[in-house]
Amino acid sequence: VLYSLIQSLRRASRFEAEALRLQVLAKDAELRALQAQVNPHFFFNSLNSVRALVFENQEAAANMVDQLAALMRYTLQSNRHDTVPLADEWQAVQTYLAIEAIRFEARLRVTLALDTGLQAVRIPPMALQTLVENAVKHGVEPCLNGSEIAISARRSSGNRGGVTITVANTGTLRAHSGSTRVGLDNARQRLMLALGPAATLSLDERDGAVHAVLLLPQP
């Protein structure tokens, strides 16, 4: 009896170890599956713009090719890391917006505000980029007059510290229907897997604008 009990306990702990190993594997696979990519249509539309620009303004076309290359490199490399410095992500977002500005011209109006001292804060790669892409997709694209997009990163007030990153675009939440939820849910899960449950991502509408708010906890 004792022997069989020991045997079954041994077996149980083997099972437990196996289950744990599988969990780690699953989390890894999950993270990989959730890894954000810049929307492929963005690249196709950009290639279309740059080909037109070649005949209109060669200097601007050459510049746009550089920006596309920089953004592609960032997205490819970013998938190797759980987190990157906010400064890197911020740079990628600026590059992305410069490219979209060529496509949308006066319809895209951007303000950026990054508090000093936040450059080294860790953020999952593409977390901010996903929010900015959403703002362009739902604020600028469906509107003839386009949209303001206001992006800010500030040290959170209160004793909990941390960083608040906000992306705002004119429009309503109703316009953010269907497909975006998937992108947002993915971003939320990546955030949790990389920084723990204290990191949050929320979406709300006030004063005729949609605000996506990313809260990064004090490390």
Add this chain to the structure above:
Amino acid sequence: MSGLRVLLIDDERLARAELRRLLAMHPAVEVVGEAASALEAMAQIAALQPDLLLLDVQMPGGSGFDLLAALDAAPEVIFCTAHDQYALQAFEASALDYLQKPVQAQRLATALARAGARLRLTPSAPRKIFIKDGERCWFVALADIVLFSSEGNYARVHFGSQQPLMPRSLNQLEERLDPAQFLRANRRQIVNLAHVTEVSAKAADGLELLLADGTRVEVSRRRAQQFRAAATL
């Protein structure tokens, strides 16, 4: 067949510029206008009556599909979009073709050839034509039309006591009309021969036609030769 009259519909200026550049390689294609939204396109289609739309799918204020649904009679359509997921929907909407951005010159050429072929299949000289001038519409039998006269890029259509304008040049009309029935008398007029009651010779080998409604139409020397050749047994 006359040139293919094309309307470009895309909310991005650069995308329209690029289509314009690609179409410039096709001498038979005439870009008659551009629209940056479905709403703009509605007005342009009514005013210009293009043969073919190069149409984006996602646009502010309404998609390319919304536009087609709102039209009573849609021209031929070639979709141009960066997305691939609308292809099935596009063909369900009877689109001629579905081009993905960046649009490749070779693919565009194939699509245009397809458009040309389909437009040639539709009778080039319809028995009745639809005319919309402002708020008023007519559906008039060609046999009742006495005369087309040019006014800029438009043609004034004379029938009964009506004289509406239609957005076609005389050159375009001449290509579409049966030459056995309609004569391009001069630079500014096309005459329905069935309404000619008298023909008289004029100086310099020209002719003058008297129409049933009393209008006199001069036939230039060159056109008079064509007329004699066509109207002689």
